[in-house]
Amino acid sequence: MLSSLKPELDNLGLSLYAVVHENLGVKEFQPFFKGEIFLDVERRFYGPKERRTLIMGLLRIGVWYNLYRAYQKGFSGNLEGDGTLLGGVFVLGPGNTGILYEHKEMEFGDIANMTEVIEAAKRIKPSYQ
Numbered sequence: 001m002l003s004s005l006k007p008e009l010d011n012l013g014l015s016l017y018a019v020v021h022e023n024l025g026v027k028e029f030q031p032f033f034k035g036e037i038f039l040d041v042e043r044r045f046y047g048p049k050e051r052r053t054l055i056m057g058l059l060r061i062g063v064w065y066n067l068y069r070a071y072q073k074g075f076s077g078n079l080e081g082d083g084t085l086l087g088g089v090f091v092l093g094p095g096n097t098g099i100l101y102e103h104k105e106m107e108f109g110d111i112a113n114m115t116e117v118i119e120a121a122k123r124i125k126p127s128y129q
């Protein structure tokens with residue numbers, strides 16, 4: 001979904017990045033993500049308090065729907081690695097601007113609102129040195 005915004009982000013002069021906490025599955029993920037992927041083994045980008053879900057979170061109907069939706073789009077994933085860490089989407093402004101948009105996963109596969117993501121990206125003003 002985020003990769004669908006790549007042409008518009010390119011027109012705005014902005015980049016698309018992913019930050020992952022392990023290498024497992026990155027090679028399989030790359031065809032679905034049109035930006036650059038960074039490995040954060042120390043998990044500093046994940047904040048002082050990581051957000052996790054319990055195994056019971058897999059029983060939520062939304063999780064199963066999201067898995068089905070991903071499968072329909074050709075992403076099969078795997079059942080290896082850390083399956084409890086929740087992710088998110090952030091639009092970060094230049095310098096000390098901070099976070100212009102954030103979406104924190106509430107359950108696996110929970111997706112950000114693409115309209116809100118691109119609206120936040122359009123608010124970024126170029127900073128020239």
